[in-house]
Amino acid sequence: MINKTQVAIVKAGSYNDDQVYKDIKSTVDLLGGINRFVKKGNKVLLKPNLLSAKPPEAGITTHPAVIKAVAKLVIEAGAIPFIGDSPGGRAINFEKVAAATGMKQAADELGIELVDFKDSVELSATNGGIFKKLNIAKEAIDADVIINLPKLKTHVQMFLTLGVKNMFGCIIGLQKAQWHFKAGVDRKYFAAMLLELYSLLKPSLTIVDGIVAMEGDGPGSAGKLRSLGLVFAGSDAVALDTVICNALGVKNEELPILVAAKEKGIGITEMEKIDVLGERLKDVSIHDFIRPKMIDVMFGPNLLKKFLMNNITSKPIEDRKMCTLCSKCIEACPTDIISIQNKRLEFNYNKCIRCFCCLEVCPEGAMQVKQGALLKVFGYFS
Template sequence: MADKRSRRAEMPAPKVFLARCNTYDQKTVDQRIREAFSAFGGVDAVMPSGSRVLVKPNLLMSYHADKAVTTHPAVIEALLKLLLDAGARVTIGDSPGFGSAARVAQEAGIADVAARLGVRIVEFNESVEVTTPPGSLFRKIYVARAALEADAIINVPKFKSHGQMTLTLAVKNLFGCVVGRRKAQWHMAAGRDHHAFARLLLELASLLAPCFNLIDGIVGMDGNGPSAGRARPMGVLLAGPDALAVDHIAAAIAGISENRLPIEITARQIEHFEASLRQIEVVGAKVQDLALDDFEPPESVDVQFGPRFLRRTLRNALAARPKVDRQQCQACGICADSCPPQAMTLRNTRIEIDHSACISCFCCQEMCPHHAIDTRRGWLARLLIHRST
């Protein structure tokens, strides 16, 4: 299956819609999301009438909507109403990190919205092997059949910080279209190289090519995201057909330099991805009016500078590692089950980490339901920060 990247270079400069939205009041959210589609010619211009549309929210794991881990149900409701009014045949789907999509959607308040509007929630439990285009880093990608067979995907991420990728936005949200345990295999395939993982995410986004991306940043998360950080009002909605361009503007709002974003650094090295970052036209609100001056990034540091032979040493000295908070830990073992290289072991009631095997993917932190995993910077990073304060 060919992806749409070959057409990217000839496409006009990407456009991103940006709006201030400080509330989940349904009428207000309905209005903003209608404006988002109008900026691109309306729902009918974004996808053909009668399409089978898959709505892909962030359903990481079971949390109440107030925790800002999952996409808010008011955003999903506004989107579903617009799509159904336009005659689309809509389903909602995801492959959560833990638990079923139905269970996570229930806790997040999305299942009630779906039931009220007659929309089915599908589990991603069957993978399809897809051969990637020449030049891809990975020759094959396995994606959920439901995502591949939809006529159109609408990607609805939550605006959050992320230990490995610094931010999780539209591109990263599509990793949920990889089914269950296959996610761990991809983490292992990329290993400690966050840029290889970023390349996989870019290739996956290119393959799935959502027709529209709508980032819920009304209340987002900073600090130790994507599940253990601080839920915080951000007051923004972003939208557009180009996931990478939308993410670029979101990062600008968070004040995160592109040098801290593995996805963006990787994209800039590859022409067909780099095109998404050229001359982005922002419509609606202005970035400077919505910029956050207190967004706390995660503590992780990736090392891509210095001579290649020194990078490993530097990475070990600088990179953040997971650290278990013994007071918080409930010895449930979920982190050990989620650890791609099985670097964690639950012994009696203690989690032990083999740091020589750890690939700093932070899946453990993402999955810990008790927020018992902190990040600890490498010794050199701690020393440098201590000296500068």
């Protein structure tokens, strides 16, 4: 008999603290209990979605009742939980976000640490990915265990933001915007980056807050709240995302992350290889879930896109004195945007995905990163 990946689904009535604790515990118990994922003395990062300074009832961030329930389970296991995330950009005040979302109050009630990700560590990909190196929040790297706690929401750029996408919060502040543009000319490459980030961090457990979800044009205030009354959990966030899509009537092909996961062989995307525990899928399936109106990952008119690409993102450029025109960069470029013209390299920056593979393979060290003009301004004032 083939061992299947397990995903648990439990009906949840409300955000009442006691009720949520009971429902979260029931969900985790279906997977073997909290002690399967957390050991005594472990330092455990609870990674919510703290997109912006909105109250819990806005449905934009992970509800604090969910965070408190998971934190209590971790404490009962003899481990040390802390809450950590990095909201969308440097202009966003973490203290304001923490207060508005109820995270500060939750942390204070439990006497646990609340961390604003500020310092990053460069990690090298181990799975032959497109993005050879990623700068990831130091606190996420240092944690013994990561419990990933996303909010079930639609996303106008990536269709849904679920388990895999929530790990993007471990990219620090303004770097998120840079990645949206570096990988953003094609959502396929953005999905690949998210999967490589997920693979590097390997959260031990993902619990999705679907008690009140978001449909329509999420992930922000333009989305519409939808009471689903469900909690989903699993150790494989790809399998978890697959099950949630199935429950919402969304095909795998509609979610760029699941398409990329299948291509890269990361996680399980086939329902026949997933054992759904708790509620039966047919009993919780949604047939009228409102899909988002999809926009480009790099949004706006073409002229604006070109301006942003050239001024927000860094880009590769060669040192002509060092370049020997060996063509290694041309061979490595996944989008064929480098050519040799008039005895020098030419780059089609409008199609460049900013993966910087050319830097990785250059034997002469001739490839350099030229920072976008606006990034220099952000850096000056940061």
